[in-house]
Amino acid sequence: MTTASGEADRVLVVEDDPSVQRVLTELLRRDGFETCGVRTGGEAPAAIADFSPDLVILDLGLPDMSGFDVLRDLRVHHEFPLVVLSGRADETDRVLALELGADDYVVKPFLNRELVARVRVRLRRPPASTRPRAGAGGPSVAVDGDLVVDHDAREVTLEGSAVELTAKEFDLLVHFSGSPRQVFTRGQLLAAVWRSSGDWQTEATVTEHVHRLRQKVGRERIVTVRGVGYRFDPRTTSPTTA
Amino acid sequence: MTTASGEADRVLVVEDDPSVQRVLTELLRRDGFETCGVRTGGEAPAAIADFSPDLVILDLGLPDMSGFDVLRDLRVHHEFPLVVLSGRADETDRVLALELGADDYVVKPFLNRELVARVRVRLRRPPASTRPRAGAGGPSVAVDGDLVVDHDAREVTLEGSAVELTAKEFDLLVHFSGSPRQVFTRGQLLAAVWRSSGDWQTEATVTEHVHRLRQKVGRERIVTVRGVGYRFDPRTTSPTTA
DNA sequence: CGACTTCCTCAACGGACGCTCAATTCGTAC
DNA sequence: GTACGAATTGAGCGTCCGTTGAGGAAGTCG
Numbered sequence: 001m002t003t004a005s006g007e008a009d010r011v012l013v014v015e016d017d018p019s020v021q022r023v024l025t026e027l028l029r030r031d032g033f034e035t036c037g038v039r040t041g042g043e044a045p046a047a048i049a050d051f052s053p054d055l056v057i058l059d060l061g062l063p064d065m066s067g068f069d070v071l072r073d074l075r076v077h078h079e080f081p082l083v084v085l086s087g088r089a090d091e092t093d094r095v096l097a098l099e100l101g102a103d104d105y106v107v108k109p110f111l112n113r114e115l116v117a118r119v120r121v122r123l124r125r126p127p128a129s130t131r132p133r134a135g136a137g138g139p140s141v142a143v144d145g146d147l148v149v150d151h152d153a154r155e156v157t158l159e160g161s162a163v164e165l166t167a168k169e170f171d172l173l174v175h176f177s178g179s180p181r182q183v184f185t186r187g188q189l190l191a192a193v194w195r196s197s198g199d200w201q202t203e204a205t206v207t208e209h210v211h212r213l214r215q216k217v218g219r220e221r222i223v224t225v226r227g228v229g230y231r232f233d234p235r236t237t238s239p240t241t242a
Numbered sequence: 243m244t245t246a247s248g249e250a251d252r253v254l255v256v257e258d259d260p261s262v263q264r265v266l267t268e269l270l271r272r273d274g275f276e277t278c279g280v281r282t283g284g285e286a287p288a289a290i291a292d293f294s295p296d297l298v299i300l301d302l303g304l305p306d307m308s309g310f311d312v313l314r315d316l317r318v319h320h321e322f323p324l325v326v327l328s329g330r331a332d333e334t335d336r337v338l339a340l341e342l343g344a345d346d347y348v349v350k351p352f353l354n355r356e357l358v359a360r361v362r363v364r365l366r367r368p369p370a371s372t373r374p375r376a377g378a379g380g381p382s383v384a385v386d387g388d389l390v391v392d393h394d395a396r397e398v399t400l401e402g403s404a405v406e407l408t409a410k411e412f413d414l415l416v417h418f419s420g421s422p423r424q425v426f427t428r429g430q431l432l433a434a435v436w437r438s439s440g441d442w443q444t445e446a447t448v449t450e451h452v453h454r455l456r457q458k459v460g461r462e463r464i465v466t467v468r469g470v471g472y473r474f475d476p477r478t479t480s481p482t483t484a
Numbered sequence: 485c486g487a488c489t490t491c492c493t494c495a496a497c498g499g500a501c502g503c504t505c506a507a508t509t510c511g512t513a514c
Numbered sequence: 515g516t517a518c519g520a521a522t523t524g525a526g527c528g529t530c531c532g533t534t535g536a537g538g539a540a541g542t543c544g
Contacts, residue, residue, distance in 0.1 A: 091353040098359040111333040117340040166491055181395040205493055225396050227409030408502060447504055
């Protein structure tokens with residue numbers, strides 16, 4: 001029952017010691033995972049792009065850069081579960097790694113079956129992570145009735161004529177149209193759309209942008225869920241029509 | 243910055259050793275969690291119903307029953323993250339606990355700050371973009387005869403037509419429909435649905451909301467258990483059908 | 485390098501919605 | 515018949531949302 005739907009989960013192992021690397025990949029492969037290994041933190045980004053892992057095992061004691069830096073970088077750009085391996089058992093290191101975004105911290109030397117079990121637990125939680133990230137995966141154009149959202153061109157047309165959206169308005173619309181009928185709280189929208197800026201904005205900002213967006217794409221497309229947040233409702237005109 | 247919007251996460255500690263119990267609850271409380279402690283596995287279900295924890299810490303070495311049995315039972319009925327504590331360091335125990343549904347396994351004696359860090363990791367809110375779509379995990383739509391409860395959209399339809407529910411009414415319905423035929427006292431419903439506001443509301447408020455909910459989803463679905471509370475009874479139309 | 489434009493942020497306010505609770509009526513158990 | 519618990523109603527009041535406008539940052543053009 002490891003892999004519900006045919007496809008094996010992919011695990012990327014970032015580990016400089018060749019023997020540990022071999023043990024890990026062999027263990028995981030025997031357990032039904034697809035694996036890929038790199039030796040340095042510098043190679044990780046490319047490997048992630050090529051391999052699209054569902055989970056990453058990261059050795060903190062890499063030769064080329066601080067493991068904590070690698071960890072932070074990975075966490076900023078990616079959402080897959082991240083299991084940290086380390087030779088250091090200090091509490092400080094453990095806490096730091098976990099707070100930087102690691103989902104688990106395993107001290108070397110590790111127990112083989114336990115490590116595999118921990119990997120499986122991390123892959124069990126979020127059942128099917130949304131894979132369509134890398135270029136080819138997701139559709140670059142979302143359509144809803146007479147509203148067309150072109151992600152690549154960052155352009156929106158309504159009834160055939162272009163709609164001028166600002167950057168934030170567009171990001172907001174993309175987020176909404178990517179999960180139709182899903183209710184988002186203002187906090188969630190802040191986290192998703194205002195991700196870049198370090199300082200936390202007020203939730204009033206979200207309210208105001210929703211207001212602007214409504215004026216431009218039609219008031220009825222974004223419905224207010226009082227006490228909770230907002231939801232993007234696709235135009236379900238008369239289903240009989242077409 | 244712990245949680246997005248004000249509300250403290252609740253942690254239930256199931257641990258027989260009083261001193262460990264005290265250390266744990268004190269640690270967590272100092273870190274901003276609400277805590278509740280019980281001493282045996284047998285007390286756990288009632289504590290969960292009353293306290294509605296967001297995470298449970300479970301000592302495997304309980305006096306009254308096998309920790310593994312408790313673990314399995316909890317996992318069957320609940321979805322909250324579950325951190326296992328144990329004095330036993332054998333790999334077999336670790337693997338077994340993880341495969342039975344534990345989300346983490348910490349060996350005693352534990353490091354205080356690490357344990358808190360691990361609790362926080364398990365409670366870390368999944369980024370909005372990772373939200374499980376309809377499908378696995380927790381079903382995002384509950385159906386009962388002609389009543390459909392869409393959790394993501396926070397929308398309810400009865401016989402195909404939409405029902406307008408307020409925020410509290412919806413939360414209440416979700417809680418009920420998540421545990422059909424389970425009787426809840428008004429106090430339990432307050433703890434589960436009215437969790438945000440620090441001051442305890444009157445139980446009369448629950449009565450009144452049940453009343454409103456009945457008007458909207460059908461009187462017969464919510465049964466009064468006199469002297470105790472309420473229970474959600476699914477439409478057991480003709481069992482012969484289907 | 486400076487003026488202009490665009491857009492982001494947030495505070496302020498009016499209005500509406502819904503939460504809360506008290507008071508009264510109803511039903512049931514003893 | 516009486517007493518206790520639940521149902522129902524209604525009104526006060528707090529909270530949340532929509533809207534507007536001003537201040538300010540960032541980018542653009544001359």
